[in-house]
Amino acid sequence: MSNIIEFKNVYKSFYTKEGEIAVIENLNLTLEKGKILGLLGPSGSGKSTILNMVTNLTEPTSGDIKVNGKIGYMFQKDNLLDWRTIKDNIMIGLEIQNKIDNEALLKIDSLLKMYDLWEFKNRFPRELSGGMRQRVALIRTLATDPDILLLDEPFSALDYQTRLLVSDDIHRIIKQENKDAILVTHDISEGIAMCDTVCVLSKRPATIKQTYNIKLTIDKEETHTEIKRTPMNSRNAPEFRTYFDLVWKELEVYAKQ
Numbered sequence: 001m002s003n004i005i006e007f008k009n010v011y012k013s014f015y016t017k018e019g020e021i022a023v024i025e026n027l028n029l030t031l032e033k034g035k036i037l038g039l040l041g042p043s044g045s046g047k048s049t050i051l052n053m054v055t056n057l058t059e060p061t062s063g064d065i066k067v068n069g070k071i072g073y074m075f076q077k078d079n080l081l082d083w084r085t086i087k088d089n090i091m092i093g094l095e096i097q098n099k100i101d102n103e104a105l106l107k108i109d110s111l112l113k114m115y116d117l118w119e120f121k122n123r124f125p126r127e128l129s130g131g132m133r134q135r136v137a138l139i140r141t142l143a144t145d146p147d148i149l150l151l152d153e154p155f156s157a158l159d160y161q162t163r164l165l166v167s168d169d170i171h172r173i174i175k176q177e178n179k180d181a182i183l184v185t186h187d188i189s190e191g192i193a194m195c196d197t198v199c200v201l202s203k204r205p206a207t208i209k210q211t212y213n214i215k216l217t218i219d220k221e222e223t224h225t226e227i228k229r230t231p232m233n234s235r236n237a238p239e240f241r242t243y244f245d246l247v248w249k250e251l252e253v254y255a256k257q
C-alpha cells in the first residue's frame with residue numbers, strides 16, 4: 001500500500017514571548033492511498049498545526065514530511081462569497097490559479113450535475129441550507145483537482161441532524177472521487193464513522209497515543225448484495241461501540257488532567 005503522506009519523527013515548536021513552546025513531538029503518521037485518516041485529540045494539541053505542516057504553511061522544526069499529491073482544504077466555515085452565485089463560487093479556486101478553460105468549465109458542470117447542485121448553480125449561498133453550502137465548499141475544492149483533502153472540522157458549524165446527513169454526503173463524494181483525506185474532528189463518533197484509521201493524539205506536545213484501524217461488520221442486505229460502508233451504517237455496526245469506548249477512555253485521560 002503506497003503512502004500519500006508520511007511524517008517521520010516530526011518535532012514542531014513555536015517561539016513566543018514566554019519562550020519556546022513544543023507543540024508536536026516525535027510524530028509518526030501515514031496516510032495510505034484511498035484512505036481517510038482521522039485525527040482526534042484534546043483542544044490545542046496541535047491538530048491544525050499538523051494540517052498546516054502538510055500544506056507547508058508552517059515547517060517542522062525537525063523531522064521529515066513527505067506529501068505525494070496536490071492538496072485541497074475544507075474548513076469549518078464554508079467561506080462562500082455571498083455576492084457570487086454557486087457556480088461562480090465553485091470557479092473561484094480555478095480563477096485564482098488562472099486555470100479557467102473549456103475543460104475546467106466542463107468539469108465544473110459535470111460536478112454540479114453529479115452532486116445535485118445543477119439546478120442551484122445560479123442561486124446565491126444565502127438561498128442554500130448549511131448542508132448544501134458544505135457540499136458546494138467541497139465541490140469548489142474538488143474543482144481544482146486535488147489528490148488529498150484536508151478536512152478541518154468541516155461539520156462542526158452544523159446542527160446534529162444535518163451533520164449526520166452531510167457527513168454521509170461528503171464521505172460518498174470523497175470515496176466516489178477517489179480522494180485521500182485527513183479529517184480533524186473533536187467528535188469521536190464522527191471520526192469512527194467517517195475514517196478508515198483513527199489516530200488519537202496526546203495533549204501538547206502532541207504525539208500519537210493510539211492508532212485504530214477501523215474494521216466494521218456492515219450488514220448485508222437480504223439479497224446478499226454487498227453494501228458499501230457509509231458513516232450512517234457504520235454507526236450501527238456491532239464493533240462501533242467498542243471503538244467508541246476505547247477512544248473515549250484514551251481521551252478521558254487528558255480531560256481529567
Ligand SMILES: Nc1ncnc2c1ncn2[C@@H]1O[C@H](COP(=O)(O)OP(=O)(O)OP(=O)(O)O)[C@@H](O)[C@H]1O
Nearest residue numbers: 014015016023042043044045046047048049050204
Ligand atoms: N503561530 C503560532 N505561534 C505560537 N503558538 C502557536 C502558533 N500556532 C499554534 N500555536 C499553539 O500551538 C498549539 C496547538 O495549536 P493548534 O491550533 O494546532 O491546536 P488544535 O489541536 O488544532 O486546537 P483546537 O482543537 O482547539 O482547534 C496551541 O497551544 C497554540 O496556541
